[in-house]
Amino acid sequence: MSTSLSARNVRVVRNGAVLLDDVSLEARAGELVAVLGPNGAGKSTLLGAIAGDFPLSSGAVEINGRSLADYAPRELARSRAVLPQQITISFPFTVREIVAMGRGPWLDDNDDERIAAALQRMDVVTLANRTYQTLSVGEQARVSMARVLAQDTPLLLLDEPTAVLDIGQQERFLAIARSLVDEGRAVVAVLHDLNVAMRYATNVVVLHEGRCVASGTPQTVLTPALLSNVYHQKIQVTTTADGRAVILPEHH
């Protein structure tokens, strides 16, 4: 399961506004790449551009060396899965039915097994026969992720997957993300929590006002100077007793 994603010099202009300008991002099998930046920096737009949701104004996105435009829709759906920020489902489908939708691009003998594994992995087996609308926000997020896992793709694009999870759910989620990466998949995730990125990301890309201001390993990129500049807030990076870097806003 080797996969590679390459977005080069991506520019997105919509209604005359430049949403992304000259942004590049690479992700290979075994990497978790975090997209960071303040609200409105263009993180979700970048994820949408990589997912192939809209044409680029300029630049290129390639999966395994082939431009997205050269993929048939179904083939692309077998290559990458996308977890959007929030999902409203219009009819009362059950959790199992929703996760089964993730098998749409495949429809083969593995369907039942993959659905069961996805339900298991996201710990939603006991919710399988409930309708999505009756679930809590955190449960809904896990179900959506289970659907993405059922799609069984080497590349996963996740837009703020931990935003609605509590701290315990968040840690379990990131353990799953890490295990996906260890299986040889590539994960690109928009994250808000800088500490999560610091601890789990292989590489980070920091966006600011539609431009990439830094990229590289979290330890080298997430410096007090850069973060304070990007977030308009004095930020310090300290080290805990057991040697982990922690990012904190400074007191006024």
Next chain:
Amino acid sequence: MTTARRTNVSAVGVFLAVLFAMTALLSLATGAFRIPLGDLLRIIVDGPARDTVDSIAHDVFWQVRLPRVVLAVVVGASLAVAGVLMQGIFRNPLAEPATVGVSAGAAVGAVLAIIVGLNQLPLGVQVAAFLGGTLSTALVYVLSRTDGKTEVVTLILTGIAINAFAGAVIGFAVFVADDDEIRSVTFWSLGTLGLATWKAVGVVIPLAIVGLVASVGFSRVLDTLALGDRSASHLGIKVERVRLQAIAVVGLLASSAVAATGMIAFVGLLVPHIMRLVLGPRHRHLLWTSAVLGASVTLLADLAARTLLSPAELPLGVVTALIGAPFFLLLLRSTRRSQGGWA
């Protein structure tokens, strides 16, 4: 723990089959001329050519009742399936051929044809209704799209505008029409199966069959569309193309139904709702069960229309709306309670 309530599909299938058989037999036997059940079965066994029962009963059955029942079945199934498709592609339980103005467009076509005198031509009104329905389908589609996407609210509002316009055209037609034409116009805008002949049935059946068969192919895609356009496209579905194809099928089903019988309210809205409450939203089962229930409901409504004030005949659309509207309000309330409402 609230588990989704779903009724077993086989049980529902058996129930629907029995309901359908009973309503069909009842419709064939009942009317101004009653055919006892024993005679009815013998007439069916004899076939159209032989007659060992009673020549009046024989002719009533083959020339009046059967075409009427067949038409009710085809139109009921078409309207219900058109409703399922439309609700699925627009992710909205309020979308159906009548709410978005497709039925009204077809009725306008028919009414204009009557006023202009096209009703002198064989099938002139039906063809005009079909064109009107297809045209308004295309209009709805074009007007409710912006930036290559169809917004549901825009769609419903577009339907309101088209319905208002159609109502005005029909009102104007009534204003300029003479008495004969008014009667004819009334039947078109209220719906009737009283015009059922084998010729009319022969025109509608092929169109309906094409539409019904085509609808089966959409079942999985319609399920996935419930995730929203964006997620559906991430799963490899060409959303806009599918939507266009499905709308063409809806236009075909709804236009041919209205062309044959005029506007019949609520079947397309109500029947898919009931089936979704019973079976859940998966389209694989929703489509065929809605077709059978739509046929049965239309048969029952027509039975009521021609027997309640017999020998006078009520317009069918009046019956379906009288029963359908209050029933729909009840359904709305229970759906909101059990499914937490709609976004």
